Amino acid sequence: xxxxxxxxxxxxxxxxxxxxxxxxxxxxxxxxxxxxxxxxxxxxxxxxxxxxxxxxxxxxxxxxxxxxxxxxxxxxxxxxxxxxxxxxxxxxxxxxxxxxxxxxxxxxxxxxxxxxxxxxxxxxxxxxxxxxxxxxxxxxxxxxxxxxxxxxxxxxxxxxxxxxxxxxxxxxxxxxxxxxxxxxxxxxxxxxxxxxxxxxxxxxxxxxxxxxxxxxxxxxxxxxxxxxxxxxxxxxxxxxxxxxxxxxxxxxxxxxxxxxxxxxxxxxxxxxxxxxxx
Amino acid sequence: xxxxxxxxxxxxxxxxxxxxxxxxxxxxxxxxxxxxxxxxxxxxxxxxxxxxxxxxxxxxxxxxxxxxxxxxxxxxxxxxxxxxxxxxxxxxxxxxxxxxxxxxxxxxxxxxxxxxxxxxxxxxxxxxxxxxxxxxxxxxxxxxxxxxxxxxxxxxxxxxxxxxxxxxxxxxxxxxxxxxxxxxxxxxxxxxxxxxxxxxxxxxxxxxxxxxxxxxxxxxxxxxxxxxxxxxxxxxxxxxxxxxxxxxxxxxxxx
Numbered sequence: 001x002x003x004x005x006x007x008x009x010x011x012x013x014x015x016x017x018x019x020x021x022x023x024x025x026x027x028x029x030x031x032x033x034x035x036x037x038x039x040x041x042x043x044x045x046x047x048x049x050x051x052x053x054x055x056x057x058x059x060x061x062x063x064x065x066x067x068x069x070x071x072x073x074x075x076x077x078x079x080x081x082x083x084x085x086x087x088x089x090x091x092x093x094x095x096x097x098x099x100x101x102x103x104x105x106x107x108x109x110x111x112x113x114x115x116x117x118x119x120x121x122x123x124x125x126x127x128x129x130x131x132x133x134x135x136x137x138x139x140x141x142x143x144x145x146x147x148x149x150x151x152x153x154x155x156x157x158x159x160x161x162x163x164x165x166x167x168x169x170x171x172x173x174x175x176x177x178x179x180x181x182x183x184x185x186x187x188x189x190x191x192x193x194x195x196x197x198x199x200x201x202x203x204x205x206x207x208x209x210x211x212x213x214x215x216x217x218x219x220x221x222x223x224x225x226x227x228x229x230x231x232x233x234x235x236x237x238x239x240x241x242x243x244x245x246x247x248x249x250x251x252x253x254x255x256x257x258x259x260x261x262x263x264x265x266x267x268x269x270x271x272x273x274x275x276x277x278x
Numbered sequence: 279x280x281x282x283x284x285x286x287x288x289x290x291x292x293x294x295x296x297x298x299x300x301x302x303x304x305x306x307x308x309x310x311x312x313x314x315x316x317x318x319x320x321x322x323x324x325x326x327x328x329x330x331x332x333x334x335x336x337x338x339x340x341x342x343x344x345x346x347x348x349x350x351x352x353x354x355x356x357x358x359x360x361x362x363x364x365x366x367x368x369x370x371x372x373x374x375x376x377x378x379x380x381x382x383x384x385x386x387x388x389x390x391x392x393x394x395x396x397x398x399x400x401x402x403x404x405x406x407x408x409x410x411x412x413x414x415x416x417x418x419x420x421x422x423x424x425x426x427x428x429x430x431x432x433x434x435x436x437x438x439x440x441x442x443x444x445x446x447x448x449x450x451x452x453x454x455x456x457x458x459x460x461x462x463x464x465x466x467x468x469x470x471x472x473x474x475x476x477x478x479x480x481x482x483x484x485x486x487x488x489x490x491x492x493x494x495x496x497x498x499x500x501x502x503x504x505x506x507x508x509x510x511x512x513x514x515x516x517x518x519x520x521x522x523x524x525x526x527x528x529x530x531x532x533x
Contacts, residue, residue: 038510039346040346040347040348040509040510040511041330041331041346041511041512042330042331042345042346043330053332053333054328054329054330054331054332055329056329149450149484150317150450150451151432151450151451152450152482152484154484179487181482181484181494183451183480183482183494183496185432185451185453185480185496188480188496188498188510190480190482190494190496190512192482192484192492192494192512192514194484194486194487194492196487203488204486204487204488205329206327206329206486206492206514206516207329207330207514208330208494208496208512208513208514209512210496210510210511210512212510250333254333254337254339254340255337256332256333256337260332260336267328267332267336268327268328268329269325269326269327269328269384270325270326270328270384270385270386270402270403270525271523271525272336273336273384273533277533
């Protein structure tokens with residue numbers, strides 16, 4: 001090795017040192033492994049047919065949700081609609097996460113969260129590839145890319161199918177997107193989901209779910225729900241306006257105000273309590 | 279071979295020198311206080327976004343409605359004796375506002391630096407104050423609703439097995455461990471935690487699509503007396519531009 005080469009190495013090293021702040025580190029986090037779901041919060045919200053509490057729905061979403069009948073899921077062509085990509089952070093299941101690496105350079109190409117019965121696998125592309133054209137196929141899992149923000153993996157999902165924000169009927173359009181943040185703290189993994197939908201949400205819907213590192217392996221089970229027929233089979237079960245028989249159940253059982261049951265956005269914030277607390 | 283070995287030695291020496299420069303530079307730039315070294319700004323006004331567990335948080339659930347809390351049999355017995363009027367009469371109306379539960383209460387937070395080593399969180403619901411000590415501040419002799427909180431900026435965890443593709447910044451969250459609390463309620467309807475409970479929290483900040491920010495707080499409560507396993511929840515707060523909606527209200531056992 002000549003002195004010029006060595007000098008070049010030193011200069012490059014010094015430039016690298018100057019380029020990065022002294023405190024900067026290569027701080028990605030290991031996410032691979034089995035993560036057991038911590039179900040101390042009810043995120044599915046499917047115990048009662050009409051329970052849209054905690055959701056910032058707009059009028060159109062509310063109207064469509066109230067027309068929904070759970071019998072719809074008995075139709076072959078609609079049987080998968082209740083389990084969209086969001087279900088990863090709503091359902092009671094654990095996560096199995098692994099990554100694919102570049103065999104030459106060693107970098108992570110993608111992270112994958114395995115499927116679970118009715119939930120499709122989520123692949124997060126880390127190699128800088130762009131999202132597909134707006135006209136590309138939409139799938140239940142959608143298309144997801146990711147980057148690191150410190151030790152948090154940030155992912156962005158587009159190209160999902162129209163379905164349900166909650167499997168009791170509040171809808172999502174195929175324009176909905178999800179920003180995920182996977183934050184690991186010791187043996188806890190907190191998944192934050194920020195859902196935007198210009199068609200059905202009055203504001204971004206933000207929720208989170210926790211998982212705990214598990215020494216017992218969690219194996220993805222499948223195959224995930226796959227719609228094999230998307231033709232029409234006649235009438236779609238539904239309720240006509242003002243005819244949903246379950247709209248008052250939450251109020252009767254738990255005294256929850258109707259506005260909150262129906263997901264009015266203002267019910268998400270503390271000041272709403274003034275309206276119903278004497 | 280000798281000249282080659284000589285060059286290798288020189289190269290090793292030069293690289294070692296560079297490493298030393300890097301380390302010295304890193305130490306030279308060590309910030310002077312937790313406040314100045316904060317990797318993320320938590321200060322400002324934040325408001326609860328009650329998007330989960332609405333009926334348990336915005337309302338007082340009925341006695342006996344303890345869904346999803348991993349209570350011990352002893353905890354159930356205690357919870358079944360819940361009497362909000364007695365709590366009020368005994369001056370214990372803040373039991374549902376203690377450190378293990380306060381971040382689940384629908385509230386606004388005002389986060390400030392009390393001094394260079396202490397992050398302060400005030401809540402308008404229950405007018406509670408939490409102090410997160412980044413230094414070795416002495417622990418008060420008496421227990422309190424908010425207990426004693428030790429804080430640290432979180433260090434990066436283990437990296438993925440593969441080499442990183444690009445350099446990124448360090449962890450951007452604060453870890454807080456709280457002890458020395460008075461016993462209180464995890465839920466407003468008397469689900470108890472004991473005075474020996476330990477609360478571990480992680481505070482993360484994330485951007486919202488519309489330019490705002492969300493504060494994500496992951497809370498783990500360990501309490502072998504009343505919990506069969508750690509109780510783990512996470513709560514979201516949205517940043518507000520100012521304190522115009524700040525609305526202090528004293529603790530109440532009856533809402």
